[in-house]
Each structure stands twice: as structure tokens, then as C-alpha cells.
Amino acid sequence: MLIEIKGVQFVNKGAELMLYAILQQLKEQLPDAEICLAHNANSPYTKRAEIGAFQKVGLLKNIVDLNRVFYFVPKKIRQYFKNRFGIVTEADIDVILDASGFSYGDQWSDLVLHQVANEVTRLKAQNKKYIFLPQSLGPFTREENKKYAQKAFSNASLVFAREEPSFNHIEELNGASTNLFRAPDFTNLLCPENSQFFAKYKDYFVVIPNSKMLSSKNKDTSWKANYVDVIKTLIEKALADGEHVVILNHSGNDDSELCSLIQNGLSKVCDIIEPETALEVKAVIGGAKAVVSSRFHGCVSALSQGVPCLATSWSHKYLELFKEYNSEHLLLNSKSSKDSLHNSLEQVLNPEKQWLKGLKDNAEHYKLQSAEMWQRVVNVVKGR
Secondary structure, eight states: OEEEEESOOSSSHHHHHHHHHHHHHHHHHOTTOEEEEEOBTTBOHHHHHHTTOEEEOOOEETTEEOGGGGGGSOHHHHHHHHHHHOEEOGGGOSEEEEOOSSOBSTTSOHHHHHHHHHHHHHHHHTTOEEEEEEEOBOOOOSHHHHHHHHHHHHHSSEEEESSHHHHHHHHHHHOSOTTEEEOOOGGGGOOOOOOTTGGGGTTOEEEEOOGGGGSTTOSOTHHHHHHHHHHHHHHHHHHHTTOOEEEEOSSTHHHHHHHHHHHHTSSSOOEEEOOSSHHHHHHHHHTOSEEEESSHHHHHHHHTTTOOEEEOOSSHHHHHHHHHTTOGGGBOOTTOOHHHHHHHHHHHHSOOHHHHHHHHHHHHHHHHHHHHHHHHHHHHHTTO
């Protein structure tokens, strides 16, 4: 069985974390399965080869999708290219696991859903399975986006919405459906150990910036003016209270400039770290005293390990995540006063014992839900 893992990469640590979470489950539950990854700028050949992935080639440009031609290539020839060069095509794939995270909805081009709708429908016609792993979905208000979303999700084998609004967006398109389910972010099952090099940052206040807070995709325009000052205010207060602080670059070049901008504006220099792998990133977060994160998977990695976390938000997925962990009060407002920010910081650096226990209990609860999600995936993949 050949499984394509879609929507992952090696630069954005959230996307890489989802890749490792999938690989862990496949190794445990489908040990004979082979995997493949398509090329993208943040997923170079050497990285794909390191995890033993076959290299998927495709014939897709905008709305011109010629991948169907591979089905006319004799299997013997396709097998030759697979065994000799490690190259596979859509015709060789049995299952696609889509871990795009947040790629389908009005915030993105209609072309994205046009392409995936065609792919899902074509695979279904070939008795192949397309599974949308837990992710944020929608809304879908533009007519073209709505049409292709309806086509894509109705023809998928399984669709997992990561939170209630996403579930409702799909249900509004297709009505009550037997292929639609709720499930949390599945990276919560990964429990990496900290490396010796990063162990020195244990019990630090970890700061995770996100350049998207300053982008046009953030509908709260106040953040563009206030974001850097909010983060610096929190850091300065933590330093004044005697805490150790480290800035963690969660997304490579995307956030590098922003991390430096924040660092240069501080009264005391704080290290900027950029761990090599997503597993190291999660381990650093797991060892933190507290976290302030503007990256979604930075928040997931904190909350799912029982680490108190403040967050700034640029989409609905943050609010829904924090609701799950009874932590909505820790979502920061773009217009928060300095006193309000100081109070929020105090709540995560010195949390109430009962709330902290509840956070850890919730983390275990959602891990069980992720395990149930994977069992459903495995059953469908095996045709049960």
C-alpha cells in the first residue's frame, strides 16, 4: 500500500510536526505501508529521502490537471520507475492523507479548492481513498469556493474538522454526512524528549512570534500596529520578574526577521533559537515554564503537554483550540493595556493549581480522541 502525505513540509514546524505524527501512527498501525511526498519549495529531495519517502511527480498547473494520463501508463513501467528511481505518480497511490492544516476556505484562492476537488473526485472514481485529517475548514461563502468545497468534501472517504465552526461549515455544504467527524489536532500524541543542547532552556518563558500577525490575512488590523509592542511588553515584564526568556523561531525564514525585530527592541538580549526539527521544537515547548505563542502548533504543543500558554490570534482556529482547554481567558486582545498584559502573564507564570490540573486533564482527554480518530482512519484504509 502506498500512502501520499499531503500538506506537510520541513520548514514550518507545525507542518513538520504533523508529518512526524502521521509517520508515528503509520509505523504502529500500518507498518507495511509505503509513503510518498510531492515536491515543494519547503520539502526538498534530501529531506524527503531521509524519511524513506518515494518522490511523487505530478502534472498540474493552475486548472490544467493532466495527472489522469498516468493511469494509461502500464503498471509494469510505473513499477520500473518506482523501483529504479523512487518515482511514483497518482496512479500508484492507494490513499492520500491530507494534513494541510488550514488551506481550504475563503481566506485562500478558489483555485486551491478547484484543484483538490478534481483530485478527490478522480481518486474516488479509481477506488482510492482521500482522507482530510483534522484541520480548520471554511468558511465557504464565494460561489466558486462553495461549489468546489462541496464537491471535494462529499467525495472524500473521511473528513475531520478540527473544531465546531469547521464542522458546521462542511455540514452546511453537504448536510448530515456519514464521512464527517470532529477530531482535535493529532500532533498531541507526539511526546518527544528534549535534546541535551536545548535542555538548558527548561523552565524558560518561551516566546513564539508569527509574521502572519502582521499580514493581510489577519482581519484584526490593530495587531499590525500593536503586535511587536505587545510581545515586548510581555518579555520585559517577565525579565523584570526574574524569569528567563527565549525567543523560538517556529517557521524559519517566515519569522526570522520578526524574531530579530523583537530581540533588538529589548532592554536585555534574549536568545533566539531555531531547533532543527519539529520534534525538538515541541520538546523545548514541553519543558517551558510558560509560553506565549502566535503560531497555532506552538499553542497546541504547549496546551497538549499541560504547559500554560498565552496566545495572539489571526484566525478562528485559536479561539476554538483555547475553548477546548478552558483557556479562552489567555487569548490576548490587540488593544490590551499594559496592566492587562501583566495580569495575563501572571496567570501563566503562576497558574492556579486547580486550573493547571484541569489543563493537564484536558490534554489527556484530547489524546484519547486523537487515538479514536486514528482508529477510524485505519479502519477505512483497510476497508473495514
